[in-house]
Amino acid sequence: MSLLHNIKVIITDLDGTLLHTNHQISTYTRAVFQELxxxxxxxxxxxxxxxxxxxxxxxxLGFPVYLVSSNGARIHSPEKELLFSFDIASDAIKSVLQLGIEPEFTTVLFKEKVWLTNKSNQKLNNFQKELHYPPEIVDFDTIEDFKAIKLFFTHECHDKLVALKNRILDTHHTLFNPAFSLPLCLEFMDKSIDKKRAIAQILQKEAVGFHQAISFGDGYNDEQMLNATAKGLLMANAPDSLKKTLSHLEVIASNDQNGVAQYLSKMLLKTKPSNYAQDGFCN
Structure with a gap:
């Protein structure tokens, strides 16, 4: 407990971590975070x-938070002010797509207000309960401006995504920082972008350090963040390969068991929220 006495910052991933598999924050988690x-x-x-x-x-959640999005390519303040923005150059993405990505992969370019994709993918659409960020199906052979926040691929077979990652890195390892946010979600950011670097900017602005932070995650895009903080916690639903890589980290309950909120309630909360009852596990 002595390590946690110094904690002033709580950092959490969303999918597979704070969100249930239905892509929502439970009322239990909301109550715990509001009290924090x-x-x-x-x-x-x-x-x-x-x-x-x-x-x-x-x-x-019902209160303002700092938001690091697109794995660090955007930072927004609690007042929703854009603090940092970085896009991948058009020519860099164009050179990847010219490798001849097989049509069996769903390919996505995350633009500022719309995401461009080669086909409709219901699993991706289901990540949004309400369509705030709409998809647009395009023929990438007709696109001129490939500049984007992030390049993304998905496929039902993780091994095929791993092979695609390796094929792209064979010729583009100096340009891109790849990560699996989920086993079936392969993402490419600019080499300079990752969650840890973005979080470091926020901590500097708030005059606190990683030694005063606790973090939660479940994906390879969380690895550097989890290793940087005073205490990094890995979700039970994280891939076994990541658990092996981060075997020095404690594993907590899964996202569907409100693992983040359970841990924080037990270890950090001085008082419990009034609507803390176990039936708060429902959404």
């Missing part, structure tokens, strides 16, 4: 999601 906010903790949400999509989710 009232007790003065700085809350940072760090996600691979686009900021428009993520903002609608974090708004359900």
């Amino acid at each position: 906010y009232q007790q003065g903790y700085l809350i940072i949400v760090a996600t691979g999601r686009h900021h428009i999509d993520a903002m609608s989710l974090v708004a359900t």
Whole structure:
């Protein structure tokens, strides 16, 4: 407990971490986080999601938070002011697509207000309960401006995504920082972008450090963040390969068991919220 006495910052991923598999924040988690906010903790949400999509989710917490989105390519203040923005150059993405990506992969370019994709993918659409950030199906051979926040691929077979990642990195390892946010979600950011670097900017602005932060995640895009904080917690639903890589980290209950909120309630809350009852596990 002595390590946690110094904690002032709580950092959490969204999908597979704070969100249930239905892509929502439970009332139990909301109650715990509202109490943490009232007790003065700085809350940072760090996600691979686009900021428009993520903002609608974090708004359900009921208080303002710092938002790191697109794995660090955007930072928004609690007042929703854009603090940092970085896009991948058009030529860099164009050179990847010219490798001849097989049509069996769903390919996505995350633009500022719309995401361009080669085909409709219902699983991706289901990540948004309300369509705040709409898809647009395009023929990438007809696109001229490929500049984007993030390049994304998905496929039903993780091994095929791994092979695609390796094929792209064979010729583009100096340009891109790849990560699996989920086993079936392969993302490419600019080499300079990751969650840890974005969070560092927020911590500097708030005059606190990683040694005063606790973090929660479930994906390879969380790895550097989890290793940087004083205490990094890995979700039970994280891939076994990531658990092996981060075997020095404690594993907590799954996202569907409200693992983040359970841990924080037990370890950090000085008082419990009034609507803390176990039936708060429902959404």
